[in-house]
Amino acid sequence: MTERKRVVSGMRTTGKLHLGHYHGVLTNWIKLQHDYDCYFFAADWHALTSEYQDPAIVKESTRDIFIDWLSVGIDPEKATLFIQSEIKEHAELHLLLSMITPLPWLLRNPTYKDSQAEGQGGDNETYGFLGYPVLQAADIIIYKANLVPIGVDQLPHVELTREITRRFNHLYGDTFPVPEPILTELSKVSGLDGRKMSKSYNNAILLSDDEATLKKKVGSMVTDVQRARRNDPGDPEKCNLFPLHPLYSKAEEVDEICAACPRAEIGCVDCKKILLKNLVAGLAPVHEKQHYYRDNHKLLDEIIAAGNDRARSITRKTMLEVRKAVKLS
Numbered sequence: 615m616t617e618r619k620r621v622v623s624g625m626r627t628t629g630k631l632h633l634g635h636y637h638g639v640l641t642n643w644i645k646l647q648h649d650y651d652c653y654f655f656a657a658d659w660h661a662l663t664s665e666y667q668d669p670a671i672v673k674e675s676t677r678d679i680f681i682d683w684l685s686v687g688i689d690p691e692k693a694t695l696f697i698q699s700e701i702k703e704h705a706e707l708h709l710l711l712s713m714i715t716p717l718p719w720l721l722r723n724p725t726y727k728d729s730q731a732e733g734q735g736g737d738n739e740t741y742g743f744l745g746y747p748v749l750q751a752a753d754i755i756i757y758k759a760n761l762v763p764i765g766v767d768q769l770p771h772v773e774l775t776r777e778i779t780r781r782f783n784h785l786y787g788d789t790f791p792v793p794e795p796i797l798t799e800l801s802k803v804s805g806l807d808g809r810k811m812s813k814s815y816n817n818a819i820l821l822s823d824d825e826a827t828l829k830k831k832v833g834s835m836v837t838d839v840q841r842a843r844r845n846d847p848g849d850p851e852k853c854n855l856f857p858l859h860p861l862y863s864k865a866e867e868v869d870e871i872c873a874a875c876p877r878a879e880i881g882c883v884d885c886k887k888i889l890l891k892n893l894v895a896g897l898a899p900v901h902e903k904q905h906y907y908r909d910n911h912k913l914l915d916e917i918i919a920a921g922n923d924r925a926r927s928i929t930r931k932t933m934l935e936v937r938k939a940v941k942l943s
């Protein structure tokens with residue numbers, strides 16, 4: 615039997631998960647767990663690059679993220695789920711990789727350059743923020759990952775991981791496979807205001823939002839901005855809310871909206887009502903499982919501990935090889 619390829623991916627623990635995470639990342643993880651040897655981690659050290667002044671959110675989000683993962687169908691029997699900071703070997707490898715990573719490679723990282731250009735320097739002007747791609751490289755290669763699922767916007771990060779891996783192998787002998795990106799489609803789900811759904815824009819529909827909150831949020835969603843009055847024709851292609859319909863509404867409803875909206879035969883208020891009904895129904899099984907795991911602390915602790923143990927058993931082995939390669943005892 616051929617060994618399954620190994621996949622590693624993480625999610626920063628900076629708040630509760632939203633529909634952007636669900637449809638952009640988690641639905642992909644759910645598929646990958648069936649075909650690959652998957653390692654998914656709560657990236658709490660990475661979260662500290664932005665949340666270091668208020669770290670309470672990081673701890674709180676870590677449990678919430680596990681609950682959300684399990685509730686949408688990530689299966690701890692199929693994938694190894696763990697907390698980054700519980701696996702100290704990531705930090706050791708990060709340190710060793712930081713010795714061999716030329717500074718210009720980090721200075722040209724688009725995320726760093728953008729934050730400088732946007733004048734966001736300030737709180738992000740830290741050694742940790744500049745160096746986070748090195749930690750990312752350690753997170754990935756410590757599991758000897760073959761594949762990294764990413765959106766096209768993250769390609770430069772994986773390229774940096776590949777460069778660091780090649781440099782390590784060149785200096786100390788072949789130790790790590792050079793991981794390949796698997797490109798995943800970017801989520802079409804935008805935030806309430808039409809911008810990217812994000813906690814920092816305060817425009818997200820959370821996986822844990824209850825019916826009353828969903829009602830308020832769907833009601834406030836920007837639709838087709840050209841459609842100022844009820845009698846104006848709309849265009850689902852230009853509507854910020856429409857991409858949610860194919861994800862939650864029945865095919866017939868979607869077809870009806872596509873036909874009626876450009877003829878102004880349906881108003882946005884009614885269209886939102888249809889979405890709300892389907893969103894509430896679609897998230898109901900997720901909410902049920904969230905309640906289950908929230909009420910079962912012990913079970914959640916066991917799942918996290920088992921994943922941490924599994925991850926650690928690999929990283930300990932890798933680090934024995936790494937220390938030998940770099941001539942440390």
Ligand code: SF4
Pocket residue numbers: 837838841848849850853854855856871875880881882883885886
């Ligand atoms: S009717 Fe629906 S699809 Fe058309 S603009 Fe309004 S919310 Fe968007």
